[in-house]
Amino acid sequence: MLIGIDDTDSNEGMCTTYLAALLADELKAFGTVSDFPYLVRLNPSIPYKTRGNAALGIEISLFDESLESKKELISFATNKIEEYADLSCEKTNPGAVFIFDEAYVSLRRPLNDFFKKAVTDVVEIEEAAAFLKSAESDFSNSVFHISMKNGRGLIGALAVCGAVLNPDWDATYEYLAYRLPKNWGSNGGPKRFVETESLILADKTTAPETWDTIDYDKKSKPFPVCVPGGNDPVLFGIRGDSSDAVLKAAKCVVSEEIERSRVFKTNQGTDAHLILAESFSDMLPLHSYLSKGTVSSKSETIEGGHDIFQIQDDYGNFLKCAAFEPTGDFRHIIRELIPGDEIRVCGSFKNETLNLEKIKILKLAEEFESVNPNCPICGKKTESAGVGQGFRCKKCKTKTESKAEVLIPRKISVGWYEVSPSARRHLSKPLIRYSKDELIS
Structure with missing residues (x-):
């Protein structure tokens, strides 16, 4: 089965990746969780997004495939979403989709189309709702969803399911480390501590397999791109071409205590949009x-x-x-x-x-510019002979009527x-x- 979740964060705090990392750990009680949750970025131009417009997906092989066990899992995930989603934010409208059994294979193609559209195009809530209504009718007890407020998160939840079911796309990876909850900015916690020198070492050790850890273009000093500045739980994130590369880079980092970490499979850095x-x-x-x-x-x-x-x-x-x-x-x-x-x-x-x-x-x-011509004899620059009288060389007495056109490098x-x-x-x-x-x- 798989779970798609979106829109639990806000501009003020929380992060849907944290909720996914938490669920990936705690859902082990229900089955074997895949090594890498999916972090899928959707159309970056959508005005409704909170920050990065990311949807999260988790794939699980269940220990118990009974309907009762499935409903217990859905209830567990729903409670976690209610607990951690920043529902006070106007833009936060969580949605989650759960896909089991035969729907897992049958919906592969339509969900892939939905995924591609959500990355490149504009998808409205009504389109997601219609998709779910049809899927839940066709696959009773195999497709479920939950939504809160206007349910806009269902768009991303469906899209990430399409990504999980159709992994034939340019995939990259991101290692995300999370702060202790007592240190989250929204809790009045201290400023993040991540040693810049250790990030530079991580970058030099693993680049070009990792990227965008440090911005060296800054005039004053290297800037740690991978360390956010907001109130969310993320401490730092390392992006790269493989899980091995981002894990190797993360081992170089000196920071405050980490509560948990997770490597995500993602479409970041792919130009998919x-x-x-x-x-x-x-x-x-x-x-x-x-x-x-x-x-x-x-x-x-x-x-x-x-x-x-x-x-x-x-x-x-x-x-x-x-x-x-x-x-x-x-x-x-x-x-x-x-x-x-x-x-x-x-x-x-x-x-x-x-x-x-x-x-x-x-x-x-x-591109050309007009300049005084050179003397054809000595090669030195000529001088103006007066208005409308051309140019002359004082030494050789040569005369040229007009300026020269010179190619500008x-x-x-x-x-x-x-x-x-x-x-x-x-x-x-x-x-x-x-x-x-x-x-x-």
Whole structure:
């Protein structure tokens, strides 16, 4: 069987991953729990999300497959959700789905479609409710759900079930360590202690198999990206390509006492949210895209340090692109783009603007400047002979009628560029994960 859970956290505290880690430990009384719970990030542009828009899934082989045992498990999980969910938050609307027996196989394909849509598209509560109504009718005593408040969490709960049932996708891993409950920020606990030097060691020991542990782009000192700043239970998280890599990195970390930890299987760092858009006119709000175009205007830095520029596709459509201040040194690359540069862009589309996650410069335009010509004899720079009188060399007495056009060296080159690690979205694929073929394609 499997359990899908979503939307128990809030902006003020709690974390659905903690509830999943807790359940993965305590549900061992009911059966054998899979090694890695699933942590699936959904569409990052959805406005209803609390923080990271993650849904959690747990797979179990039951000791007792009777209906009574199943209902006991559902009751146990429901009580835990009620105990730990931050129901005081307006955005927190928990949902959980339980799938047993024959439904486990029969719903594989439709749930996979639901999973893919929840990562790339907009899914409404009514769609999740209709899916469950049909499934519970077709598979009586094999599909159950619980919801609280408006039940928006049912969307993620169904989506993560689709991920668990269809594991044929680019999977990464995250090790998450949790604080002692007495130290949670919402309980007035102390500031997190995670030694930055130990995180640097963890990064140097395991990179490129792990990533986004430290942001070295910060001007003052290395910034620990993997340590959150809010009131939630997470102490730190290490992301990587394998469970071995994240566990190896975690062993390097010096921190305050850890209550529990868990390695999750996840779709983070995969670009699963990106949709290929041939034309900018195909772009819809609250979706994320991969597209290409030609720069049509130089970047303008607006109030707040954000950089805005425009590109044009092959169909004559224009698209405004933005590199926001938190993206760090990435903005310096954007400021070097000039009209005529051909680029590939990745980002989320909102307010008629593509918020950039990374770009690839495909071709650089040539830029020239007019300068006083060199003397054809001695090679030295000539001087103006007066208004409308051309240029002359004092030494050789040579004369040239007009200025020379000289190619300006570009400060950027063809290739991929990405935002700083501290500004990266959970789903955005870091360049460190790209294969050689992906980097040159």
